[in-house]
Amino acid sequence: MTEEINLRLTPENAASRDRIVREASRLLRIDESAVNDIAVVRRSIDARHKQVMVNLTVRVASGDTATVSPDFTPVAFPDVSQSRHELLIVGAGPAGLFAALKAIELGIRPIVFERGKDVDRRRLDLAALNREGSVNPDSNYCFGEGGAGTFSDGKLFTRSKKRGDVGGILRLLHQHGAREEILVDAHPHIGSDRLPLIIKNIRRTIIESGGEVRFDARVDRLLLAPDRKRVAGVELADGSRFEGDVILATGHSARDVYRMLRAEGVPVEAKGLAIGVRLEHPQELIDSIQYHSPRGRGRWLPPAEYSFVCQAEGRGVYSFCMCPGGVIVPAVSGADQLVVNGMSASARSSIWANSGMVVELHPGDFPEFESEGELQMLALQEWLERRFFEEAGHTLNAPAQRMTDFVAGRASKTIPPSSYLPGLHPARIDTLLPPFIARRLQAGFENFGRRSREFLSDRAILVGLESRTSSPVRIPRDRATLMHPEVAGLYPVGEGAGFAGGIVSAAIDGQNAVKAFAANNHLTQTAE
Numbered sequence: 001m002t003e004e005i006n007l008r009l010t011p012e013n014a015a016s017r018d019r020i021v022r023e024a025s026r027l028l029r030i031d032e033s034a035v036n037d038i039a040v041v042r043r044s045i046d047a048r049h050k051q052v053m054v055n056l057t058v059r060v061a062s063g064d065t066a067t068v069s070p071d072f073t074p075v076a077f078p079d080v081s082q083s084r085h086e087l088l089i090v091g092a093g094p095a096g097l098f099a100a101l102k103a104i105e106l107g108i109r110p111i112v113f114e115r116g117k118d119v120d121r122r123r124l125d126l127a128a129l130n131r132e133g134s135v136n137p138d139s140n141y142c143f144g145e146g147g148a149g150t151f152s153d154g155k156l157f158t159r160s161k162k163r164g165d166v167g168g169i170l171r172l173l174h175q176h177g178a179r180e181e182i183l184v185d186a187h188p189h190i191g192s193d194r195l196p197l198i199i200k201n202i203r204r205t206i207i208e209s210g211g212e213v214r215f216d217a218r219v220d221r222l223l224l225a226p227d228r229k230r231v232a233g234v235e236l237a238d239g240s241r242f243e244g245d246v247i248l249a250t251g252h253s254a255r256d257v258y259r260m261l262r263a264e265g266v267p268v269e270a271k272g273l274a275i276g277v278r279l280e281h282p283q284e285l286i287d288s289i290q291y292h293s294p295r296g297r298g299r300w301l302p303p304a305e306y307s308f309v310c311q312a313e314g315r316g317v318y319s320f321c322m323c324p325g326g327v328i329v330p331a332v333s334g335a336d337q338l339v340v341n342g343m344s345a346s347a348r349s350s351i352w353a354n355s356g357m358v359v360e361l362h363p364g365d366f367p368e369f370e371s372e373g374e375l376q377m378l379a380l381q382e383w384l385e386r387r388f389f390e391e392a393g394h395t396l397n398a399p400a401q402r403m404t405d406f407v408a409g410r411a412s413k414t415i416p417p418s419s420y421l422p423g424l425h426p427a428r429i430d431t432l433l434p435p436f437i438a439r440r441l442q443a444g445f446e447n448f449g450r451r452s453r454e455f456l457s458d459r460a461i462l463v464g465l466e467s468r469t470s471s472p473v474r475i476p477r478d479r480a481t482l483m484h485p486e487v488a489g490l491y492p493v494g495e496g497a498g499f500a501g502g503i504v505s506a507a508i509d510g511q512n513a514v515k516a517f518a519a520n521n522h523l524t525q526t527a528e
């Protein structure tokens with residue numbers, strides 16, 4: 001027989017198979033020797049109390065059942081090389097790649113256009129970016145194979161469970177090389193050292209199934225039918241043209257795409273987003289706070305995470321994309337910008353913990369940009385990114401200030417070491433940020449400091465600017481067909497269209513768009 005039970009163990013016991021078996025057999029009132037097989041199917045850490053505990057859900061095979069049957073059956077991808085149905089997918093981020101996989105599952109041949117390079121060549125551009133500050137506008141932390149998700153923390157936690165099959169995305173990632181733990185952990189993550197291999201394996205699946213992935217293939221124009229009510233295809237930077245319906249999965253940093261849409265008369269809308277800074281603490285400080293022990297996390301617990309949120313003057317102030325054991329990276333995608341973000345390797349082994357600390361903003365909050373209409377929030381982002389770049393002497397040395405000095409509104413006398421490779425530039429971030437943002441961030445930090453005294457620390461620094469938390473523009477779409485309401489055959493998807501935030505939700509959105517394409521074109525019987 002196979003039974004599923006919940007266990008609550010100390011971190012040390014949870015790391016030992018023997019102790020898991022002992023506890024499971026005790027709860028099931030069977031002898032340990034009767035346990036033929038056991039598998040952990042869910043794991044979460046409960047750090048709310050002094051004694052940190054690990055909650056496990058385990059599946060136990062006993063009696064005449066020899067093994068716990070695996071949950072996992074790999075998806076079979078058919079050969080679509082001769083398919084009559086093709087779909088043009090612009091962008092090889094999570095939305096575009098998972099759209100391509102779904103297309104193949106449904107018997108549709110995908111052609112993926114990616115402005116950047118494959119992950120191996122992209123890595124060289126990132127090295128140059130960190131060492132020399134030279135920015136390739138088509139190959140950076142935002143652009144290139146795998147999109148913004150490749151050189152990231154690879155957190156796979158999402159709240160968008162209602163939108164689709166989160167487990168299905170995790171299983172596809174596992175099928176393409178991610179460790180089995182991602183199917184078990186409550187807060188799964190992959191890490192920037194493992195993501196490139198997974199992305200390459202996804203590319204291999206697409207190509208071996210008869211699809212195409214084209215690198216250095218920037219789409220510069222959307223081709224519209226003469227009545228401008230239907231998409232006809234795309235035109236690349238080299239002038240080549242492709243006909244078909246278009247999944248537009250270009251991410252939130254493709255500002256040229258928003259401008260191109262506006263120039264072509266395709267309606268877009270201003271969208272709210274959040275802007276602030278990266279906050280970096282020593283990881284051991286976060287461990288001691290979150291695990292309630294001056295000795296830190298010890299041998300059995302992972303680097304601790306945190307999450308803070310509060311309201312300040314009517315706006316949310318919150319931590320975002322926390323990277324335990326991570327590093328801060330220059331996430332710029334063009335000249336004259338200073339933007340930072342966080343990433344970490346699978347082991348999360350750096351001595352730093354960072355997170356975005358941001359303030360919710362709405363269109364209209366900055367009247368000086370309202371004349372930009374639907375691109376007003378993009379204009380605000382650009383202005384602020386330039387301001388931070390200029391402050392740093394036109395380099396990628398990011399402006400930095402101690403957290404306590406930021407709250408007190410004074411300059412930092414010294415700046416402690418940081419994970420940010422290009423280097424730091426001591427600055428008054430409290431005056432560099434517009435008062436609308438700075439004031440709320442100060443109030444937020446005071447609030448977080450009241451809830452966790454050591455968190456508001458002079459060992460922590462702010463590094464700016466964190467401005468790419470989500471898209472500053474929404475590309476509208478019909479709720480049922482997922483097509484642009486005024487341009488049939490155009491499917492705006494993922495983070496760039498304003499319908500996703502994060503790797504998993506972007507991947508789900510990409511899949512949903514292809515399912516909608518299949519339904520709109522009555523192709524569903526070839527599928528699922």
Ligand SMILES: Cc1cc2nc3c(=O)[nH]c(=O)nc-3n(C[C@H](O)[C@H](O)[C@H](O)COP(=O)(O)OP(=O)(O)OC[C@H]3O[C@@H](n4cnc5c(N)ncnc54)[C@H](O)[C@@H]3O)c2cc1C
Pocket residue numbers: 090091092093094095096113114115116138141142143144145146147148149150151152153154155156157217218219220249250251252253254257321329331341342343493494495496500501502503504506507
């Ligand atoms: C450093 C960093 C760390 C992050 N960490 C996490 C994390 O741990 N967990 C998480 O869930 N999210 C994380 N994110 C956010 C996550 O990466 C994004 O939410 C996700 O990648 C969005 O997916 P997408 O496919 O919609 O867009 P993107 O990933 O942005 O992909 C868009 C793709 O389109 C391409 N493109 C753009 N314009 C064109 C064009 N004109 N022609 C052809 N191609 C084009 C781009 O090159 C890019 O590859 C992180 C982001 C960054 C930058």
